[in-house]
Amino acid sequence: MLQAYIKTPLGIAEICGDENGISSITAFDEGKPLSDNIPHELREAVTQLQDYFDGKRNDFTFQLNPSGTDFQKKVWKGLLEIPYGKTLSYQEFSIRLGDVKAIRAVASANGRNPLWIVVPCHRVIGSDGSLTGYAGGLWRKKWLLDHENPVKQQSLF
CATH class of the missing domain: 1.10.10.10 (Winged helix-like DNA-binding domain superfamily/Winged helix DNA-binding domain)
Known part of the structure; x- marks a missing residue:
């Protein structure tokens, strides 16, 4: 599972996923080091989240792959x-x-x-x-x- 940590107005977001899609996005207050290098498989999610926070996006189009019942x-x-x-x-x-x-x-x-x-x-x-x-x-x-x-x-x- 690939991971990236980005800064948002609400804390640090951890984005996890792989070639099958994004499996989780979690918020943390602090304590996670920001990612210097975003894995290719997570870049679109990172870009779209940044656009959301910048007020440029109100929906998401990247592939989702959550685990659940x-x-x-x-x-x-x-x-x-x-x-x-x-x-x-x-x-x-x-x-x-x-x-x-x-x-x-x-x-x-x-x-x-x-x-x-x-x-x-x-x-x-x-x-x-x-x-x-x-x-x-x-x-x-x-x-x-x-x-x-x-x-x-x-x-x-």
Whole structure:
């Protein structure tokens, strides 16, 4: 498995994958050395993530290859259908996946998403609009949702 570490506004991102696609993207606060040489197989993912953070991209086209159960993969595929700049509650998302009673299983699979940002689990929120359940930290979830919000709050002063 190849790895690369890049600096992002939210910390260090670890990108892992091989010729079959990207298997994981994880955020770290610090403690990981940045990569001087990005393996060829990871370069497109690195470029697209940098474009996302620069506000030049709102979707990703590189090959994904996450490991998980069939149910987890179904949930992760469903997350890819949530548009940039939009959110869904866990309940709404469970209904979209076909079983409102599976809300806890859906939330669990959402929390095990191995592809930070690219599979947008940050777009799933509580029914009351609260920012709940984000493995990368709620401050990162808030940052990502603010970054994707098409209406930017203007400062009055």
